[in-house]
Amino acid sequence: MNLQVFERLPLEERLQLVWNEGNQLGIRFGRRHNVCLYHLQDFFAEIWLDPEEQSVSMVRAFTSTKCLEPYLSHINISELLTEHYD
DSSP, X not given: OOHHHHXXXXXXXXXXXXXXXXXXXXXEEOSSOEEEEEEETTEEEEEEEETTTTXXXXXXXXXXXXXXXXXXXXXXXXXXXXXXXX
């Protein structure tokens, strides 16, 4: 599965794919959302959770390492970057 195919899937299918095939790398806690970071084959995905509503607000995918910056102080992804993004 590549990023372009993933992005065309409905929210529920993206969510199931991330939960079933993704490797969770980290989580960050915000005022309104908790965001879980996952790694899938050649991209990353975030699941945005609304704790107040107890629901998933968004599933976002990306390849940009810039989007990983909020997690870098808490996790080490150097091995993933070396393998997939050189």
